[in-house]
Amino acid sequence: MPAAEVVIVAAGVVTPVGVSLPEAAAAVRSGTARFTESPFHDRNAKPLVMALVPEDALPPLHPDVDVQDRVSSRERRMVRLAAQAFAQCAKVLPKTARTVPVSIAVPNVDGTVGIDRKRFVERLSIQTGVPLAIGPSLAHQHGRAGGLLALDDARALLLRGVAQYVIAGGVDSYRDASVIARLDAVGRIKSESNRDAFIPGEAAALLLVTTAAQAARDGLAALAAYSSIATAFEEGHLLSSTPYRGDAVAAAIAQLASRGAADHPIAEVYSSMNGEHHWGREWSIAFMRQRALFDPAHEFHHPADAYGDVGTAAGPMLVALTAIGQQQRYRRSPALVYCSSDDGPRAAMLVFREPNA
Numbered sequence: 001m002p003a004a005e006v007v008i009v010a011a012g013v014v015t016p017v018g019v020s021l022p023e024a025a026a027a028v029r030s031g032t033a034r035f036t037e038s039p040f041h042d043r044n045a046k047p048l049v050m051a052l053v054p055e056d057a058l059p060p061l062h063p064d065v066d067v068q069d070r071v072s073s074r075e076r077r078m079v080r081l082a083a084q085a086f087a088q089c090a091k092v093l094p095k096t097a098r099t100v101p102v103s104i105a106v107p108n109v110d111g112t113v114g115i116d117r118k119r120f121v122e123r124l125s126i127q128t129g130v131p132l133a134i135g136p137s138l139a140h141q142h143g144r145a146g147g148l149l150a151l152d153d154a155r156a157l158l159l160r161g162v163a164q165y166v167i168a169g170g171v172d173s174y175r176d177a178s179v180i181a182r183l184d185a186v187g188r189i190k191s192e193s194n195r196d197a198f199i200p201g202e203a204a205a206l207l208l209v210t211t212a213a214q215a216a217r218d219g220l221a222a223l224a225a226y227s228s229i230a231t232a233f234e235e236g237h238l239l240s241s242t243p244y245r246g247d248a249v250a251a252a253i254a255q256l257a258s259r260g261a262a263d264h265p266i267a268e269v270y271s272s273m274n275g276e277h278h279w280g281r282e283w284s285i286a287f288m289r290q291r292a293l294f295d296p297a298h299e300f301h302h303p304a305d306a307y308g309d310v311g312t313a314a315g316p317m318l319v320a321l322t323a324i325g326q327q328q329r330y331r332r333s334p335a336l337v338y339c340s341s342d343d344g345p346r347a348a349m350l351v352f353r354e355p356n357a
Helices: 021-030 073-090 117-128 143-159 177-185 212-217 248-258 277-293 311-327
Strands: 006-014 036-041 047-050 102-105 138-140 165-173 202-211 224-226 230-233 266-271 294-301 335-340 345-353
Touching: 006 021, 006 073, 006 143, 006 212, 006 311, 021 311, 036 177, 073 117, 073 165, 073 202, 102 117, 102 143, 102 311, 117 138, 138 143, 143 165, 143 202, 143 311, 143 335, 143 345, 165 311, 202 212, 202 311, 224 311, 230 248, 248 277, 248 335, 248 345, 266 277, 266 311, 277 294, 311 335, 311 345
Parallel strands: 102 138, 102 165, 266 294, 266 335
Antiparallel strands: 006 202, 006 224, 036 047, 165 202, 224 345, 230 345, 335 345
């Protein structure tokens, strides 16, 4: 394993199958899914199946956020989801770290109201009651790939000495009438009439990250370490009229290899694929082109089978599941985590078991 510069020391997750990382990981590992009829209906007036976090698992919205203008129902939901995951990370945060920046991925639009990235961070600070370092905080809006970009930005903040700790990850929810209507109109939500489609979900996944040296100084055990990310853009993406060639994920994996990020064959793969055939084809092409980098006995995981498509929370969720699996020795190291966005961005990173984890 290459020198572990940046490590994960805590993870907070909120999912339809568990409202902590151990709960969610156990559910995913056992193949437990939580898909139920939602409040929304398709074009044929039939209830749509979704994966939703139970209402009583989330804190009420803070009154100071509730009264703000132009906060859509989707963003309100995401603030509550993110705050719950944030609280799990904050329990491990040393008292000497008075304020921390966040690096978080959020979706682009709500269908009717755009999400202001900086305002979302400010609202999260209000909701959690924790004074965040707003200035260096970052927010991404790049679809499923955005969560891995957020982790990479957190890595950069740490290695530049801007912060000792960063809380990084993503949050998303499809629990929004306009978003559901838009996706149903193009046949992307799974139903009796749409088979090549996905089940919408919602989740928050936040990771408390720091340098290996800082973790040692503060006496914190690391769950795992992660590499810098590799990125590429798929010109023939899902929303494009350009012919699909499946180049980008293969290119991102090749970038990781060219940097020497893995000194052992890749033993596990965690993917953001959500049940649409497009993503299975993409992985088949990537693996055929880069198969020499993989352990012949590698295992492939796509946890959306348990909790649905969680959008911009996908990458950090996959990293968290990888980390706890490596820590508990039922997943091997190194593991490839990759995410693909509808509109072209692709991102990949490697997650390593810490020697003392």
